[in-house]
Amino acid sequence: MNDLTGKTVLVTGGARGIGAETARRAVEAGANVVVTDVLEDEGKALAAGLGERARFMRHDVTSEEDWAAVAAFATAEFGGIDGLVNNAGISTGQPLETETVEHFRRVLDINLTGVFIGMKTAINAMKDNGGGSIVNISSAAGLMGLALTSSYGASKWGVRGLTKLAAVEQGTAKIRVNSVHPGMIYTPMTAQLGIQQGDGGYPNTPMGRVGEADEIAKAAVFLLSDDSSYVTGAELAVDGGWTTGPTVKYVMGQ
Ligand SMILES: NC(=O)c1ccc[n+]([C@@H]2O[C@H](COP(=O)([O-])OP(=O)(O)OC[C@H]3O[C@@H](n4cnc5c(N)ncnc54)[C@H](O)[C@@H]3O)[C@@H](O)[C@H]2O)c1
Numbered sequence: 001m002n003d004l005t006g007k008t009v010l011v012t013g014g015a016r017g018i019g020a021e022t023a024r025r026a027v028e029a030g031a032n033v034v035v036t037d038v039l040e041d042e043g044k045a046l047a048a049g050l051g052e053r054a055r056f057m058r059h060d061v062t063s064e065e066d067w068a069a070v071a072a073f074a075t076a077e078f079g080g081i082d083g084l085v086n087n088a089g090i091s092t093g094q095p096l097e098t099e100t101v102e103h104f105r106r107v108l109d110i111n112l113t114g115v116f117i118g119m120k121t122a123i124n125a126m127k128d129n130g131g132g133s134i135v136n137i138s139s140a141a142g143l144m145g146l147a148l149t150s151s152y153g154a155s156k157w158g159v160r161g162l163t164k165l166a167a168v169e170q171g172t173a174k175i176r177v178n179s180v181h182p183g184m185i186y187t188p189m190t191a192q193l194g195i196q197q198g199d200g201g202y203p204n205t206p207m208g209r210v211g212e213a214d215e216i217a218k219a220a221v222f223l224l225s226d227d228s229s230y231v232t233g234a235e236l237a238v239d240g241g242w243t244t245g246p247t248v249k250y251v252m253g254q
Helices: 017-028 040-050 064-078 101-129 150-173 213-224
Strands: 008-012 032-037 054-058 083-086 132-137 175-182 235-238
Touching: 008 017, 008 064, 008 101, 017 032, 017 040, 017 083, 017 213, 032 040, 032 064, 040 054, 054 064, 064 101, 083 101, 083 213, 101 132, 101 150, 101 175, 132 150, 132 213, 150 175, 175 213, 213 235
Parallel strands: 008 032, 008 083, 032 054, 083 132, 132 175, 175 235
Antiparallel strands: none
């Protein structure tokens, strides 16, 4: 299951958190992995620890030039790109009425424009390789109206939409495009928000606990692998049931 032997996978924002676990899982599954991030020290250390089939390159996902350089690097090192995990992102919380236009544009630039340039770059590279799989990391905030996420939520709904239309456009080109929607996952991003790891850490979810980065990584590796060969344009919630609706734990009338 989930064999990636012989495939080359690019993971953006891979220096830590969900991206780092995805890179680790992809190497375990047999892939060559190019980890990219703006955090150079963490990214280099991670790639060194993952061994011979991992590389790191500094990469700002908002830069078209950086994307071109990463694609050239992956082709020079490993012969092309078969999988892309568009994972890099920033999270912020603001009520809409106090959000600034400047900040809104910055979040959209990283979380949505970065994904757009990545898809464009990867599709062109994948066409040369006979197909591929793109996994876009959206969010539970891209499946519902989550309060205090005006810029973040807009970016993640945008990622979900871009995923669908790209899946339609690329279907016959054998390039599959899917989105993953993590719920509350314990990473440096959420630790900064005061989220606690494990059971009881997030009672809003039916499962009651905060998820682990590796639980998202496993979903990403499934979508990268040929085991998901007929899955495209799908949105996979990995959220402990958070987006099923309000967590109602009583029966009406009782
Ligand atoms: N942790 C959660 O609960 C959660 C929930 C839903 C969605 N997500 C999404 O999962 C993805 C990974 O999140 P995480 O929790 O691991 O966060 P994280 O902050 O731990 O990791 C994100 C990585 O993206 C990198 N990054 C930021 N801006 C970048 C840029 N311009 N270019 C390249 N890299 C950049 C950061 O340096 C960092 O290494 C994000 O897209 C996030 O929105 C996370």
